[in-house]
Amino acid sequence: MAFSSFHFVPHSLSLLSLLFLFSLLLPSTILPASTHCHPDDKKALLSIKKSLNNPNTLSSWNPTTDCCTWEHVTCDSNSNYRIMELLIYDISVNGPIPSAVGDLPYLDSLQFGWVKNLTGPIPYSLTKLPRLRFLRINNSPLSTSIPDFLGHIQSLKYLELDQNQLYGPIPASLSNLSKLRDLDLSRNKLTGSIPVSFGSFTSNLYRLALYENQLSGEIPKSLGRLLDCETFELSGNKLVGDASMLFKQNGKATFIDLSNNLLDFDLSKVRFPKNLTYLDLSRNRIRGSIPKQATKMKWKKLNLSYNQLCGKIPQGGQLQLFSAASFAHNQCLCGPPLSKCK
Ligand SMILES: *[C@@H]1O[C@H](CO)[C@@H](O)[C@H](O)[C@H]1NC(C)=O
Numbered sequence: 215m216a217f218s219s220f221h222f223v224p225h226s227l228s229l230l231s232l233l234f235l236f237s238l239l240l241p242s243t244i245l246p247a248s249t250h251c252h253p254d255d256k257k258a259l260l261s262i263k264k265s266l267n268n269p270n271t272l273s274s275w276n277p278t279t280d281c282c283t284w285e286h287v288t289c290d291s292n293s294n295y296r297i298m299e300l301l302i303y304d305i306s307v308n309g310p311i312p313s314a315v316g317d318l319p320y321l322d323s324l325q326f327g328w329v330k331n332l333t334g335p336i337p338y339s340l341t342k343l344p345r346l347r348f349l350r351i352n353n354s355p356l357s358t359s360i361p362d363f364l365g366h367i368q369s370l371k372y373l374e375l376d377q378n379q380l381y382g383p384i385p386a387s388l389s390n391l392s393k394l395r396d397l398d399l400s401r402n403k404l405t406g407s408i409p410v411s412f413g414s415f416t417s418n419l420y421r422l423a424l425y426e427n428q429l430s431g432e433i434p435k436s437l438g439r440l441l442d443c444e445t446f447e448l449s450g451n452k453l454v455g456d457a458s459m460l461f462k463q464n465g466k467a468t469f470i471d472l473s474n475n476l477l478d479f480d481l482s483k484v485r486f487p488k489n490l491t492y493l494d495l496s497r498n499r500i501r502g503s504i505p506k507q508a509t510k511m512k513w514k515k516l517n518l519s520y521n522q523l524c525g526k527i528p529q530g531g532q533l534q535l536f537s538a539a540s541f542a543h544n545q546c547l548c549g550p551p552l553s554k555c556k
């Protein structure tokens with residue numbers, strides 16, 4: 215309303231209303247500048263800006279103003295206005311994440327996303343951040359290995375390094391992160407096998423996302439101990455052998471995607487976790503028949519296509535509501551929604 219009305223009032227008034235509007239939208243630019251910013255934080259941020267080559271995106275990082283008013287950062291009013299969040303996205307830099315990020319000791323959340331031309335390595339100085347809970351470096355061309363020392367940042371709760379060009383093995387040390395809830399290393403070029411230590415996460419890991427890498431070998435039996443894990447996303451790798459350890463009736467799994475691997479086990483012996491609603495096992499070498507228990511499940515998605523399954527599809531529950539595409543291209547599955555058994 216204020217916007218449309220000022221066309222109809224005398225010039226001086228319209229200017230006033232414009233100023234009033236601005237004071238509502240940008241209080242910090244009109245009101246006297248507060249000086250919450252901690253000088254050490256300002257120094258670290260200006261050093262980060264310089265290392266990133268003074269990108270336009272950080273033009274609000276003006277040394278003469280309060281750093282708590284800058285874009286891409288948040289100060290925590292509960293801890294003396296120290297910088298608690300640094301979110302850098304959508305810029306282009308020719309270099310690594312500046313090691314000065316380690317000089318923001320109150321950092322809770324550090325994110326670098328969609329950063330063009332970002333290079334490695336991941337800075338060791340991250341280990342100096344005792345409060346870092348959320349580390350996300352994603353959708354960037356970061357081509358380096360995942361350093362062991364990430365397993366020493368004991369405060370980490372969310373570690374998301376998805377959609378980069380990370381290569382080499384997954385460090386076994388990550389299982390030492392005693393507060394980790396979400397580990398997302400998907401869509402990289404990681405090789406080697408899933409560390410056996412991943413069965414001994416001391417935290418209540420609820421999401422393990424390792425999909426679309428080049429992981430090989432068997433899934434460690436130890437992963438059967440992750441009863442609290444709700445989401446297993448391991449699709450699009452070269453995993454072989456058994457995966458039945460992920461199916462624990464008393465486990466909390468609701469989402470299991472193992473599609474596009476080389477897994478080979480007998481599905482008849484599997485007992486589904488009670489709350490499992492999303493299951494994609496397509497494009498593997500899974501044998502046996504579909505357990506009768508499948509008719510008792512509340513499926514949102516089920517895809518068993520492109521395997522070596524045999525026998526009659528159990529009748530009942532939601533199974534016949536799926537299209538043939540969910541069961542097609544098996545060795546000898548039959549019955550609705552596929553064609554009649556011979
Ligand atoms: C980013 O990399 C591309 C190709 O590798 C190059 O053409 C471009 O100049 C680089 N941009 C910056 C800001 O360095």
Ligand SMILES: *[C@@H]1O[C@H](CO)[C@@H](O)[C@H](O)[C@H]1NC(C)=O
Binds near residue numbers: 386387388390
């Ligand atoms: C976990 O931490 C302990 C104690 O620091 C260490 O001895 C062990 O090697 C670590 N485990 C892994 C897999 O790095």
Ligand SMILES: *[C@@H]1O[C@H](CO)[C@@H](O)[C@H](O)[C@H]1NC(C)=O
Binds near residue numbers: 463464466467488489
């Ligand atoms: C299954 O879901 C119900 C309802 O959300 C929940 O109360 C129950 O604890 C879950 N069971 C397991 C094994 O996770």
Ligand SMILES: *[C@@H]1O[C@H](CO)[C@@H](O)[C@H](O)[C@H]1NC(C)=O
Binds near residue numbers: 473518520539540
């Ligand atoms: C099942 O998976 C196959 C192979 O990955 C895919 O082609 C098909 O579209 C999927 N079908 C459904 C119903 O999800």
